[in-house]
Amino acid sequence: MLPDATAVSHILTAAGVSNAVVATETLGVVCRLEAASVLRALEALRDGELDFRVLLDFLGADTGEEIEVTYHLRSLTRDEELFIKATVAYDGELRSVWNIYASALMPERETAELLGLSLVGHPNPKRLLTTDGVEPLLRKSVPIRTVEEVRNR
Amino acid sequence: MSDPRDDVISVGALAAEGTHSAGDPPAGIRRVPSGVDGLTTEHLIINMGPQHPSTHGVLRLLIEVDGEEVLAAETSLGYLHRGIEKLAESRKYHQLGTLMDRGDYVSGMHGEQAAALATEKLLEVTVPDKARYIRTLVAELTRLASHLVWYGTFGLDTGAMGQFLYAVRDREVLLDILEEISGQRMMFNYIRPGGVVADLPVGIEKKILDFLTDFDVHLEEHHALLGGNEIFQMRVKGIGTISREMALAFALSGANLRATGVGFDVRRDRPYDAYPDLDFDVPVGSTGDAWDRYMVRMEEMRQSVRMVRQCIEGMPEGDFTAKVPKVIRPAEGEVYASVESSRGETGVHLVSDGSPEPYRYHYRGPSLFACQVLEEILPGHLLADVVMMIGSLDIMLGEADR
Amino acid sequence: MAIDRFTGEHSVAFIRSEQLFDYARSKSLWYMAFGIACCAIEGLMHASGPRFDFDRMGVFFRASPRQADVMIVAGTVNKKMAETVKLLYDQMPEPKWVVAMGACASTGGPFREYPNVVLGVDQVVPVDVYIPGCPPRPESVQYGFICLQDKITKRTEERLAARRDRS
Numbered sequence A: 001m002l003p004d005a006t007a008v009s010h011i012l013t014a015a016g017v018s019n020a021v022v023a024t025e026t027l028g029v030v031c032r033l034e035a036a037s038v039l040r041a042l043e044a045l046r047d048g049e050l051d052f053r054v055l056l057d058f059l060g061a062d063t064g065e066e067i068e069v070t071y072h073l074r075s076l077t078r079d080e081e082l083f084i085k086a087t088v089a090y091d092g093e094l095r096s097v098w099n100i101y102a103s104a105l106m107p108e109r110e111t112a113e114l115l116g117l118s119l120v121g122h123p124n125p126k127r128l129l130t131t132d133g134v135e136p137l138l139r140k141s142v143p144i145r146t147v148e149e150v151r152n153r
Numbered sequence B: 001m002s003d004p005r006d007d008v009i010s011v012g013a014l015a016a017e018g019t020h021s022a023g024d025p026p027a028g029i030r031r032v033p034s035g036v037d038g039l040t041t042e043h044l045i046i047n048m049g050p051q052h053p054s055t056h057g058v059l060r061l062l063i064e065v066d067g068e069e070v071l072a073a074e075t076s077l078g079y080l081h082r083g084i085e086k087l088a089e090s091r092k093y094h095q096l097g098t099l100m101d102r103g104d105y106v107s108g109m110h111g112e113q114a115a116a117l118a119t120e121k122l123l124e125v126t127v128p129d130k131a132r133y134i135r136t137l138v139a140e141l142t143r144l145a146s147h148l149v150w151y152g153t154f155g156l157d158t159g160a161m162g163q164f165l166y167a168v169r170d171r172e173v174l175l176d177i178l179e180e181i182s183g184q185r186m187m188f189n190y191i192r193p194g195g196v197v198a199d200l201p202v203g204i205e206k207k208i209l210d211f212l213t214d215f216d217v218h219l220e221e222h223h224a225l226l227g228g229n230e231i232f233q234m235r236v237k238g239i240g241t242i243s244r245e246m247a248l249a250f251a252l253s254g255a256n257l258r259a260t261g262v263g264f265d266v267r268r269d270r271p272y273d274a275y276p277d278l279d280f281d282v283p284v285g286s287t288g289d290a291w292d293r294y295m296v297r298m299e300e301m302r303q304s305v306r307m308v309r310q311c312i313e314g315m316p317e318g319d320f321t322a323k324v325p326k327v328i329r330p331a332e333g334e335v336y337a338s339v340e341s342s343r344g345e346t347g348v349h350l351v352s353d354g355s356p357e358p359y360r361y362h363y364r365g366p367s368l369f370a371c372q373v374l375e376e377i378l379p380g381h382l383l384a385d386v387v388m389m390i391g392s393l394d395i396m397l398g399e400a401d402r
Numbered sequence C: 001m002a003i004d005r006f007t008g009e010h011s012v013a014f015i016r017s018e019q020l021f022d023y024a025r026s027k028s029l030w031y032m033a034f035g036i037a038c039c040a041i042e043g044l045m046h047a048s049g050p051r052f053d054f055d056r057m058g059v060f061f062r063a064s065p066r067q068a069d070v071m072i073v074a075g076t077v078n079k080k081m082a083e084t085v086k087l088l089y090d091q092m093p094e095p096k097w098v099v100a101m102g103a104c105a106s107t108g109g110p111f112r113e114y115p116n117v118v119l120g121v122d123q124v125v126p127v128d129v130y131i132p133g134c135p136p137r138p139e140s141v142q143y144g145f146i147c148l149q150d151k152i153t154k155r156t157e158e159r160l161a162a163r164r165d166r167s
């Protein structure tokens, strides 16, 4: 289930990704990178010997200061899972990884619209779930409706 | 030979989608004034959904056709986006099941199970043996109920009506059983962190076994009625083939993945609850077409029946829930837990900051990934096969849009 | 025929044409197969299934809004969907009725706090019958339809009474 952390960092350094921190947390083996090196890291991990062929999931979270995006990788041949984390500034750009993992296409659109990021390098960077003019709903600064608002509908 | 469509200039923008700004046609869709064979034909863009009897809810597809052949397709989601992830951030941990039920609304127990497993990972409680077995029992019953919906609607998509009624007949009995166990027909909220909310009612074992005795016969009848029909076979064989590489690239899971020959099943490979104690097979297909997906799901139902029997036989004595505080305040941390729902791997990614509400709650719905692959497999097929492929992928929009 | 029960066999019945039409309409309410969310499984699938069998009440599904009399709004309506609901309602021929099925279609239900959700479909189209529940059992939907039938058959009387009051 858990990949070898040193093997992961080995692959990453070989691919020229510097200052990647690989650690074992409650989530599993988590690798923290700079947003700029995510593409290179993912490509190396997919083609490397650990064989992370599947991007199982992609999500973003508002940490209060910036947006943290998580790539959840899985290798079916070795039965291992790895989480890649990077941070993006609030008004930052989310670089699409769709030509490495096609399964990122829609989750990226969703994350970009719900967390208010701009999506670059995506073949179809439209909104996916909401209509124009809806604010980034998953941000912590966007409140949900209060009881009064619902009552006086 | 170069594609003659490449050097044709676009003659107009596609009608605006919803309130999206007009102007850009959807990716991959081009309007061309003349057809491939030089005749003055225009490629037609057909809008399918969100109100369409065969889109299984509110899926919207934009399909570019040349005559009867599909050239390109774009899926448009969001007609059921109701903020499960956002609302979960204002709910207590034992209320998460309520939202998860309404995500994948046909197999509610699996969603609850995923949420409960994630919470338990944070809390580090041990679930009593009996609770593990009850959870597995209800999860497999729900899988039967959910696959029956798929079976019924898949038949409707191919133009059959009778087998839908037979499927609903069996489902009614199943829902009665689930109602007796949990109190509701569809939105159970039965599986909670630490166990289940109530013990099994007295005498339910006999009802379930009676149902299974009937269902053994009915299942073969169902299979003979739809799968044994030559017209149906001709319509689904070779349709919507997904290669192994494509399935991995698009992160398919569940029966859609197994039909391509990749035998990954969360129940076997990441065992949870009582699955390590049970004896079951994981069916896999070979070619990954609609027929394989049909066969894999039918076999899954037979395996579910087996598992329900084993659960009832091996049901241990003891408590149905562990001691869990009324207001759960798990330690800070981040976990991922997944279950094999009827549609694939339903995962919950939970971030806790130590307060009684989750900090971030992410729900991985397998249908979202199945919706993506549609854009890839539709081109090249006939328009009449589009509904077949949607039906065979078993898409549930509640969990794709969340 | 059902009318024989009131008038006896071989009889002549005098009835206002509008009343006759309303009576006929109430017994053949064709609904549009338009399931949005969870409620659709109960309200459309199980309702037309063998146990609840709405067909015997003359309630039957049509695939197109142009052939339907009733729209069952079975599910959560969000801002993206609201336009479609309105569009479909406008496409239905008169006379038409709307049944708001479930908590979501009535008030927003369990998702009322989310800013993208419309608080009840009555903000988009006029609603005739509200059915509470999450999801309502098929029996409740059946009762909702009986209420709608009552409402339709009473229409003429109400109209006549209003006319009498005015004169």
Ligand code: SF4
Pocket: B102, C037, C038, C039, C074, C075, C076, C101, C102, C103, C104, C105, C109, C110, C133, C134, C135, C136
């Ligand atoms: S009322 Fe309940 S069952 Fe019906 S659509 Fe809303 S959440 Fe689903």
